Amino acid sequence: MGKTADSRGLGVRPDPVRSFNRWKKKHSYRQSQKKQLRKQLKKPEWQVEREVISRLVQNYEKVSVILFSILAGLQEAQYRLVTEIQKQTIGLALQGKDVLGAAKTGSGKTLAFLVPVLEALYRLQWTSTDGLGVLIISPTRELAYQTFEVLRKVGKNHDFSAGLIIGGKDLKHEAERINNINILVCTPGRLLQHMDETICFHATNLQMLVLDEADRILDMGFADTMNAIIENLPKKRQTLLFSATQTKSVKDLARLSLKNPEYVWVHEKAKYSTPATLEQNYIVCELQQKISVLYSFLRSHLKKKSIVFFSSCKEVQYLYRVFCRLRPGISILALHGRQQQMRRMEVYNEFVRKKAAVLFATDIAARGLDFPAVNWVLQFDCPEDANTYIHRAGRTISLILFSRVGIGGFGWRPLPNTPFSPARLNESTLCLLTNVGKLSGKEYSKVNNLGVKGIGRYLKE
CATH class of the missing domain: 3.40.50.300 (P-loop containing nucleotide triphosphate hydrolases)
Incomplete structure (x- = not known):
């Protein structure tokens, strides 16, 4: 098939039509590559970078989309292995989607939201004059302090301003600096107190809201506080909600704060609720x-x-x-x-x-x-x-x-x-x-x- 016999009986020769089609296909591919290269050379550097980032985000499951500055911070802080919750969450968050994530204790939920936080503000070229860009709410002072310390280590190569607002500290001292903060890590009660008492404090430019350990926030009796906080936030924002357990109260909070969320439950089919290596x-x-x-x-x-x-x-x-x-x-x-x-x-x-x-x-x-x-x-x-x-x-x-x-x-x-x-x-x-x-x-x-x-x-x- 595809061969013709030589009239002189010297054997068979290739089908010229088929050979031409193969050549035409290769030639067309080379021409399209050259055409794209010529267009690429005419584009400014910022446009090329934006298209590369966009292409990487669309294929987030196959490639890493994290900037070198963030990778350097992760390496210096001794974070080298990517966990399952991070693999499934970071790409979705970088696409601007709301995420409802559930994973066992010790699964790496903190980095699953800190990396998108830094990446999102970097892409927007956020500065101190833009005000509050990201709000991270934790249930306890200790967890908020720990999250803030991880943020300092991972984001050390960025110029964003970050602040820790928790109870037990001088309210007046916090109020003097809160308006110049880009990333705010806080507890619910203290945040609502600033919203009620601090003059000129607002979150009109807020880009992202992160609720860490949401089930614990609600278990501690902060349901009404959270409802009041969410009412003071702009409706056009991205929300990431993380929890180790999925309770009815968490689902109620998700319905209130999330819009068409992507669900990430990395241990949904696990036999036990605790880590497999736990004795x-x-x-x-x-x-x-x-x-x-x-x-x-x-x-x-x-x-x-x-x-x-x-x-x-x-x-x-x-x-x-x-x-x-x-x-x-x-x-x-x-x-x-x-x-x-x-x-x-x-x-x-x-x-x-x-x-x-x-x-x-x-x-x-x-x-x-x-x-x-x-x-x-x-x-x-x-x-x-x-x-x-x-x-x-x-x-x-x-x-x-x-x-x-x-x-x-x-x-x-x-x-x-x-x-x-x-x-x-x-x-x-x-x-x-x-x-x-x-x-x-x-x-x-x-x-x-x-x-x-x-x-x-x-x-x-």
Whole structure:
């Protein structure tokens, strides 16, 4: 087929029509390439760059669209591996779409919105005279502070101005500088306070709204606050909403703030709600043994970094002072909501710096905070629900101390979609602490008071 016989019987020769068609196709392709090259040479550099960026955005799944300055910041901050939530979110955000993202704790949600934030303002050539361009709302002061620190590291090669607005700081000092900020990281209550009280503060030029840990924002009772904030923002904006869990309240907030969003749920088909590498264990002991078990555990892990979660601030205060007196041989820190803001930041930074330490904390440290190189997460009290457990556990080894009363008397049930393994209590290594709750002396009367209130609060919950 496609060959013709030579009349002289010397064999077959190629079909000239078919050969011509092949040549014509190649020739047309070369001519079109030359034509495009001539047009390209006539275009100004800014137009060529814009077309390249546009082409990259359209093929975001195959190529990287991040600018070199952002890549340099990521590399200097030791962020080298791209997570699944970042792969699926960054490209959609760069196309200007609203995004509703859900991913497990420790999946890299912070960079999933910080990279598009920097990229979007860079493309708009945003300056300090343009005012507020991006608003990032976090549920707690600690998470807002952590997000701000990551932003400083990743965006160090840009000229954008960034600010941190949280409770516990001088309101007047913040008001003097808030109008010159391009990227504002804040908590809901403080932001609404500035909207109500700070003269000339507005968000009319806002380009992007980011809601980080949206479910936690609503769990803390900020639903009305968020509704008031959104009413003060321009309707023409891009919104990125991130959450570790998808609750009814989150969906209600999404309907209020998002327009035709793209849904990104990277672990939708996962068997468990916790990370696959998370090792989860529990110990059942008598109620009066819980402090002894915790003390014995800390004594046998003196070179490890651990976080111990409690149910109330009073319980953290009481047991922190008790363990400081017991001296288990490792540095102990306390983080709870009754502390002043500066003290909370000092504790956070100190725990991050230390190679071996124990942090006694309430759920204020459970959501979003990134403590590097943590070996153990211990839950001294039962979490109130599955979502609280998921955020407490994070991405490291988790251990829960259950009392027999807590299992039988209070109707404890296994948490759904979480693979637990029982851990045996080694009686031979258990340090029995007697009279821990009967501290004497005037200086410890307050401690005993805290203990009584803490236990009462625990039983009530």
